[in-house]
Amino acid sequence: xxxxxxxxxxxxxxxxxxxxxxxxxxxxxxxxxxxxxxxxxxxxxxxxxxxxxxxxxxxxxxxxxxxxxxxxxxxxxxxxxxxxxxxxxxxxxxxxxxxxxxxxxxxxxxxxxxxxxxxxxxxxxxxxxxxxxxxxxxxxxxxxxxxxxxxxxxxxxxxxxxxxxxxxxxxxxxxxxxxxxxxxxxxxxxxxxxxxxxxxxxxxxxxxxxxxxxxxxxxxxxxxxxxxxxxxxxxxxxxxxxxxxxxxxxxxxxxxxxxxxxxxxxxxxxxxxxxxxxxxxxxxxxxxxxxxxxxxxxxxxxxxxxxxxx
Numbered sequence: 057x058x059x060x061x062x063x064x065x066x067x068x069x070x071x072x073x074x075x076x077x078x079x080x081x082x083x084x085x086x087x088x089x090x091x092x093x094x095x096x097x098x099x100x101x102x103x104x105x106x107x108x109x110x111x112x113x114x115x116x117x118x119x120x121x122x123x124x125x126x127x128x129x130x131x132x133x134x135x136x137x138x139x140x141x142x143x144x145x146x147x148x149x150x151x152x153x154x155x156x157x158x159x160x161x162x163x164x165x166x167x168x169x170x171x172x173x174x175x176x177x178x179x180x181x182x183x184x185x186x187x188x189x190x191x192x193x194x195x196x197x198x199x200x201x202x203x204x205x206x207x208x209x210x211x212x213x214x215x216x217x218x219x220x221x222x223x224x225x226x227x228x229x230x231x232x233x234x235x236x237x238x239x240x241x242x243x244x245x246x247x248x249x250x251x252x253x254x255x256x257x258x259x260x261x262x263x264x265x266x267x268x269x270x271x272x273x274x275x276x277x278x279x280x281x282x283x284x285x286x287x288x289x290x291x292x293x294x295x296x297x298x299x300x301x302x303x304x305x306x307x308x309x310x311x312x313x314x315x316x317x318x319x320x321x322x323x324x325x326x327x328x329x330x331x332x333x334x335x336x337x338x339x340x341x342x343x344x345x346x347x348x349x350x351x352x353x354x355x356x357x358x359x360x361x362x363x364x365x366x
Contacts, residue, residue, distance in 0.1 A: 062134065065127050067094040068106060072124045075114050146161055149177035152339045155191050156200035158184040159282060160326055161214060163199060163301055167350055178339050186253030186280075192331050197340055202282035206346035210329040215347040218322040220300040223260070224312040228292040235315045239269045246294035247273035251280040260297045269319075273297075275300075 072090070083089040099106050105303035106120035116124060129188040156164075159341045168180055183196070188207075191199045199206075202219060206212045223242075225233070236242050239262045250258040257278070275294045279285050282302050289296035290311055291305075296303075306312035328347055329338060 064094050064098040121264050146336045148175045148342045151179045153181040153196045154198050155196045167212050171346055189249050197331040198328055200328050203327045206327050206329045210333050212327040213344055214327050215351045216325045218325050219342055220322050222300045222303055222314050223295055223297050223316045224303050224314050225295045226291055226292040231270040239271050242271050242273050247275035248285050248288050248294045248296040249275050249278040251278055263321055265321045300336050
């Protein structure tokens with residue numbers, strides 16, 4: 057037992073209860089000498105004798121009696137708070153705050169719903185924003201982002217499918233334009249440009265056989281929201297560079313056609329990440345276990361091949 061701060065106050069209360077240093081020391085799991093020094097140190101610091109001691113008895117002084125009456129309720133409240141906080145180690149209850157992007161949140165919404173159904177005493181506070189933030193400084197328990205963007209000082213738990221980007225256009229668009237065969241061909245195409253959360257304009261990224269290319273595309277429309285980009289691409293306003301997850305249904309239905317497929321290799325998928333902590337909340341541990349359960353359930357699934365431009 058630490059003999060400073062709360063430890064000294066607990067020592068005083070134990071002696072007051074037992075009126076005996078040896079019995080109080082046994083209750084607290086410390087030596088009689090250490091207990092005596094703890095009480096003496098507190099008396100010295102406040103400048104008041106709390107106990108009257110003889111070789112045969114121990115009793116509270118007048119100041120000691122008033123002191124014990126004052127601190128006993130406060131220490132009881134503190135003990136209760138410590139026990140309540142400690143219960144979160146084992147009980148899946150309370151609040152879990154997670155920061156992520158809107159796109160990632162849409163991909164994992166089924167997991168969040170499953171989590172709430174499974175742990176009805178838990179509350180999830182999901183905050184979506186485009187920019188990457190310091191989750192510790194901003195009071196979040198965890199974040200969900202693409203693996204390549206997770207800060208290196210975080211513990212990362214990969215889950216979900218690998219991610220890919222796709223260059224897509226509508227059938228009506230390709231009826232008017234010859235499909236690009238290489239990224240360089242995009243200079244001759246109107247494209248739907250994407251504004252990043254930082255305000256910069258995204259340059260489309262490609263890679264093939266170790267060759268990496270960035271293209272600063274041009275076009276009549278600049279957007280910062282995937283749903284709007286998808287709508288514009290469906291209407292044939294130009295080519296769009298989007299997450300495969302966002303366009304999967306359109307590729308399946310044929311409302312969009314994919315080009316430059318060989319130039320968009322798979323990327324690492326999403327990760328749940330959190331700071332290294334000695335004591336992990338039970339709610340976060342339960343979410344990690346559920347993520348792994350979902351990942352195991354999804355492994356056997358295969359996707360159907362999307363339609364591509366000829």
